Amino acid sequence: MARPADRVAERRVPLSKERVLRTAMAIADQGGIDSLSMRRLAQELGVEAMSLYHYVSSKDDILNGIVEIVVAEIELPSGGKDWRAAVRRSAISFHDALARHRWAANLIMSGIGVGTARVRYMEALLGRLREAGFSANMTHHAYHALDSHIMGSTLWAAGYSALAKADPGAVQRFVQKLPVADYPYFAEHVDQHLTKSARDGVSEFEFGLDLILDGLEKVRSASSPRSSTRRTDRPIRRSRRPTRRPS
Amino acid sequence: MARPADRVAERRVPLSKERVLRTAMAIADQGGIDSLSMRRLAQELGVEAMSLYHYVSSKDDILNGIVEIVVAEIELPSGGKDWRAAVRRSAISFHDALARHRWAANLIMSGIGVGTARVRYMEALLGRLREAGFSANMTHHAYHALDSHIMGSTLWAAGYSALAKADPGAVQRFVQKLPVADYPYFAEHVDQHLTKSARDGVSEFEFGLDLILDGLEKVRSASSPRSSTRRTDRPIRRSRRPTRRPS
C-alpha cells in the first residue's frame, strides 16, 4: 500500500505500555468502561487490535493498569499530630479521584488484582492509624469502615450521575410516575437530590465520613486516654512464616 | 428432531418470566454474573436463546428483575421505640441478602433501574428514620451513610471472597512475595484477614455499622432532646450477639 518512505515518516512514536494505558483511561473517562474495547483502543492509537498484545498481556492487564494509575493519584495521609485531618484529607482525595474516573470504583470492587499503588496507599493509611494510637485490631476495623464508605459513597454517586447523564430528566419522570401518596418519604428523598439547596453544603460523602471519623476518635481516645501519640503497646506482629506448606 | 408426540409430552411447563428470573438467579449464584448469558440461560431452560425474549424485553430486563428479587428479600425496619435496633436489623438483613447473592451489589451500583422492591425498601427506611425524629435533611444524610456502608462493605467482601474462591492461596502467595519489610502494616492487615481469630467476633461490617448508628443517635438526641427520654440512649455498647445466619 503506502510506500515505505511514507510509513517510516508517519509512525515514529512506537507505542508503549504507558501510552496504551493513558489512551485506555481517556476512552473510559469519556465513554464509560464499556466503551473500552481492544479494537476501539487500537483504533485510537492508529494500530490494529492485536498489536496491543505486545505491550499488555490481556485486557485485564489494561484494566489493572488503569486502576493503578487512578489509585496513584490519591493523596496519602500526611504525618503529624492531627490524624483525623490527615485521614480526612486522604479520604476526600480518594473520593475525588474516583469521581474523576467514574469507572474505577466498580473495577476496584470487582475482584481485580491489587497492585503496588494500592498496597502503598493501604500501607500509608494503616500506618497512619497505628501511629495515631489505634490498636492493630482497631486499625483493621477502622480501615474497612473508611474504605467501605469511600467506595460505597462514590459508587452510588457514579451510578446516579451516569444515569442522569445518559438520560437527564429520567429521575423526574420516574418520580412523577409513581404514586407519591404511597411513597412520600421516597419522593421527598428524590426531591432533595433534585434541589441541591436542601443539602446545606455538606455532601453526603463528607457527612458520612465525619460520622465515621468522630466515632473512631472516640474509640481511640477511650482506649489510650493519656498517651499522646506513640503508644505501640503491641509490637507489630510479623506476618506468619510459612507454617503452612508454601505451594 | 423429536417427533411431535415427544415434544408435546416433554415440554408442558411453558416457561414464564418468573421461571426465567429464578433460573437466571441460580446461574448467577453458582457461576457469577459473568456466566449468565442468554444462551446459557436458555440452555438451562431447555430452550433457545431467542425464546426468552417472549418473557423479557432484554438482558437488562433480566438483570433488573433478579436485583429486585434480592432486594425483596431484605427485612424492612420494624416500627417501635428502638429505631436503632430496627435499622440495625434491616441493615444486617440487607448485608446478608447481598452476601447470599454476591453479584447483586455490583449490579445495584452500576446504574441499574430502580424497581418497586427497591422503592419500598427505601420508603420503609426513610420513613423509619423520620419517625425516629430525624429531620428531613438528617434523614437524607443518614440514609446515604447507611447505604454507602452496606454497599461498600459488601462489595469488598464479595470481591475478596470471589478471589479467594477462584484461587485459594493466592492471598498467601501474594503477601509472601512482597517485601514485608517495606509494608509491615499491610502485611499485618492481610494477616488479620487470614487469621480470623484477630477479628474478635465482630465483623467488619457490623463494626462500621455501629459506628454510623452511634453517630446518628448522637445527632438525633441532640436535635430533639425531649423525645429521647426513652431508654434508647444507652451507652454506645453494641450487643455482642453473634449474628448467626445459616445460609
Place this chain on the structure above:
DNA sequence: TTGACAACCTTACGCCGTACGGTACCTTAC
C-alpha cells in the same frame, strides 16, 4: 374448517477477546 394467537425456533449481523502465524523494518556482525 379456519384462522388467530402464543410459544418457540432459525438465521444472521455486528460486536467482543484473543490464539496463531505472518511480514516489514532496524540493528548488528561479518
Place this chain on the structure above:
DNA sequence: GTAAGGTACCGTACGGCGTAAGGTTGTCAA
C-alpha cells in the same frame, strides 16, 4: 554488502456475546 536475528506490527480466524427479523408449530375459539 549482506545475512541473521530481533522488534514492532498486522491479517485471519475462532468461539462467544446480545438481539433484530422472520418462520414454524400447537392450541383453541368461532
